[in-house]
Amino acid sequence: MTFNDTTKYLIHADVTADGVVERxxxxxxxxxxxxxxxxxxxxxxxxxxxxxxxxxxxxxxxQxxxxxxxxxxxxxMDKVETAVLAAALETIERVGPCRATLEVSRIEDTRAAARREVVGRARELLSTAFDETALSSDELLERVRESVRVEDITEYEGxxxxxxxxxxxxxxxVEGRADVLQLLKYGIKNAVAVEGTNVPEPIAELTKDRTTTAFLDGDRGGELIMKELEQVGEIDSxxxxxxxxxxEDLAREEALAALREKVSLRAVADAATPREVIAATDGSTRPAPDETSEVAGAAETAESPAEPSGPDAEPAPDEGGATAGVEAEPEAEPEPEAPASLREHAEDxxxxxxxxxxLLDGEFAELASAPAEEAFEAVRRAEEPPRAIVLDGELSQRVLDVAAQxxxxxxxxxxxxxxxxxxxxVRIRTFDELVGPA
Structure with a gap:
C-alpha cells in the first residue's frame, strides 16, 4: 500500500457483514x-x-x-479531525444488501512508525557498519600477516x-588443502596434504626422506590415513x-598444543585402536598408559624378601596392624591430592x-588463585603468564581481553x-560444557 507524502495517520478498522459482499x-x-x-x-x-x-x-x-x-x-488531518472521521466510520450499519458492522481497531501515527524504523536501522548500522573501524592495530597487522601466509601456499608434486x-x-x-591453509595462518609452512584417505605415491616417498609428523582429523578418516601411512610411508610421530x-577447525593455540603433544607412531601402533591415544583435557594427544605397569608392581610385591626370622627378628604384627606388646600409633590421614587436570580443577x-x-600453567599445575571478583587483576599481575583459567563466576569481556593479551x-x-x-x-567453555550438566 502506498500513501502520499503528507500522510500523518492511518485509521485501521475491522468490517463484518452477514452475507457475501465485495470491496x-x-x-x-x-x-x-x-x-x-x-x-x-x-x-x-x-x-x-x-x-x-x-x-x-x-x-x-x-466464507x-x-x-x-x-x-x-x-x-x-490533525488528531481531532482524524478521530472524528474514525468515529463516523463506525456509524455504518449496512454494506450492500447485508447488515454489517465496522469497528475501528487503532489509529496509527505514521511518523511514530517511521521513527521506529529509523531506530531499528540505526541499531543495525551501529553493530555492522562500523566493524572494520573497531580493529585494533594488532588485529589489523595479524590480518595482513594471515593474508600473506595464505598467498604462500604452493604445490608439491601437484x-x-x-x-x-x-x-x-x-x-x-595433513588431510586436505583447508588444513594446509589453516596451518599457514598460524605460521606453519611445512605442511602437505594427501587430499583424501588414499596416500599418493609422491607423499609416501617424501615421508621416507624427511622427519615426518602426521597431523590428522579426530575422526574415522584420520585413523584410515594413519593406517595407510604405516603401510606405504615412514611416519616418525x-x-x-x-x-x-x-x-581446519582448530584455533591457533589448539593446533599448536596438539603438535606439541605429538606421540611416536609406535605408541599409537601398539594400542588396539588409534583412539586409545587419550585425548587430554586441552585437546592434545598422549599415549595410553602402559597396562604392564600394574603387573610389574604386583610382581615386585610378590618377589619382595620374606620376613626375617630368628631371635633378632622383630615381632610380627597382629591382625590389627600392631606389633605384639607394642601399642600401635594411629595412622595419619593422607593429604588430599592436588587436582591434576583441567576437569579436576573445574570440579573443585x-x-x-x-x-x-x-591460574594454571601448561601442565595444569596451580600458579595462583584469588577471589572471582579480582580475576582481572590476578591475570594481569601474574608473574608467570597462565595457560588456562578456571573461574567460578561470569567471564566478562574485560577478563577475556586480558586473558588473550x-x-x-x-x-x-x-x-x-x-x-x-x-x-x-582463547577457547571458552562453561563448567556444564566441560563436565556435563549435573
Missing part, C-alpha cells in the same frame, strides 16, 4: 452512509479532493455466508603444500585433532562453589558474559 460494496457504504454526517468541511468526497484523506483500502473475504475484512484510511615442504628437513602430513573435530573450584579464580589458551567459567569481540586464540 466496492464496502467503499460505497463508507461514502454513502457518512455523506452529510459531519458537515461540508469533513465530507469524505471533499477531503479526498483536497488530499486530506488518501486512498481507502479494503481487503475482504467471504460460510459471512464476509470479514479490514479497512485502512490514510489522512493528513598436492597443496606450504612453501618449505620442498626443501625443508621436516614435513607435516603423530598428532590428532580432538575427537570429532578437524584440523566451580563445582565446589568456591567463588575463586585459579597474556596468552591464555583456554578458560573454564561458570557462565559466559556478553562479548562485543571474542579472541579466536
Amino acid at each position: 466496492s460494496d464496502v467503499v460505497g457504504a463508507i461514502f454513502g452512509q457518512t455523506e452529510g454526517l459531519l458537515g461540508d468541511d469533513l465530507d469524505i468526497h471533499d477531503l479526498q479532493q483536497s488530499s486530506r484523506v488518501g486512498r481507502i483500502d479494503v481487503e475482504i473475504a467471504s 460460510a455466508g459471512q464476509s470479514t475484512g479490514t479497512v485502512t484510511v490514510s489522512t493528513s 598436492y597443496p603444500a606450504g612453501p618449505r615442504v620442498a626443501d625443508g628437513d621436516a614435513v607435516i602430513v 603423530i598428532a590428532f585433532a580432538p575427537q570429532g573435530r578437524s584440523v 573450584a566451580i563445582g565446589g562453589g568456591t567463588e575463586t579464580v585459579r 597474556r596468552g591464555v589458551s583456554q578458560v573454564i567459567a561458570r557462565e559466559r558474559g556478553q562479548y562485543v569481540k571474542r579472541p579466536t586464540s
Whole structure:
C-alpha cells in the first residue's frame, strides 16, 4: 500500500457483514452512509479532493455466508479531525444488501512508525557498519600477516603444500588443502596434504626422506590415513585433532598444543585402536598408559624378601596392624591430592562453589588463585603468564581481553558474559560444557 507524502495517520478498522459482499460494496457504504454526517468541511468526497484523506483500502473475504475484512484510511488531518472521521466510520450499519458492522481497531501515527524504523536501522548500522573501524592495530597487522601466509601456499608434486615442504628437513602430513591453509595462518609452512584417505605415491616417498609428523582429523578418516601411512610411508610421530573435530577447525593455540603433544607412531601402533591415544583435557594427544605397569608392581610385591626370622627378628604384627606388646600409633590421614587436570580443577573450584579464580600453567599445575571478583587483576599481575583459567563466576569481556593479551589458551567459567569481540586464540567453555550438566 502506498500513501502520499503528507500522510500523518492511518485509521485501521475491522468490517463484518452477514452475507457475501465485495470491496466496492464496502467503499460505497463508507461514502454513502457518512455523506452529510459531519458537515461540508469533513465530507469524505471533499477531503479526498483536497488530499486530506488518501486512498481507502479494503481487503475482504467471504466464507460460510459471512464476509470479514479490514479497512485502512490514510489522512493528513490533525488528531481531532482524524478521530472524528474514525468515529463516523463506525456509524455504518449496512454494506450492500447485508447488515454489517465496522469497528475501528487503532489509529496509527505514521511518523511514530517511521521513527521506529529509523531506530531499528540505526541499531543495525551501529553493530555492522562500523566493524572494520573497531580493529585494533594488532588485529589489523595479524590480518595482513594471515593474508600473506595464505598467498604462500604452493604445490608439491601437484598436492597443496606450504612453501618449505620442498626443501625443508621436516614435513607435516595433513588431510586436505583447508588444513594446509589453516596451518599457514598460524605460521606453519611445512605442511602437505594427501587430499583424501588414499596416500599418493609422491607423499609416501617424501615421508621416507624427511622427519615426518602426521597431523590428522579426530575422526574415522584420520585413523584410515594413519593406517595407510604405516603401510606405504615412514611416519616418525603423530598428532590428532580432538575427537570429532578437524584440523581446519582448530584455533591457533589448539593446533599448536596438539603438535606439541605429538606421540611416536609406535605408541599409537601398539594400542588396539588409534583412539586409545587419550585425548587430554586441552585437546592434545598422549599415549595410553602402559597396562604392564600394574603387573610389574604386583610382581615386585610378590618377589619382595620374606620376613626375617630368628631371635633378632622383630615381632610380627597382629591382625590389627600392631606389633605384639607394642601399642600401635594411629595412622595419619593422607593429604588430599592436588587436582591434576583441567576437569579436576573445574570440579573443585566451580563445582565446589568456591567463588575463586585459579591460574594454571601448561601442565595444569596451580600458579595462583584469588577471589572471582579480582580475576582481572590476578591475570594481569601474574608473574608467570597462565595457560588456562578456571573461574567460578561470569567471564566478562574485560577478563577475556586480558586473558588473550597474556596468552591464555583456554578458560573454564561458570557462565559466559556478553562479548562485543571474542579472541579466536582463547577457547571458552562453561563448567556444564566441560563436565556435563549435573
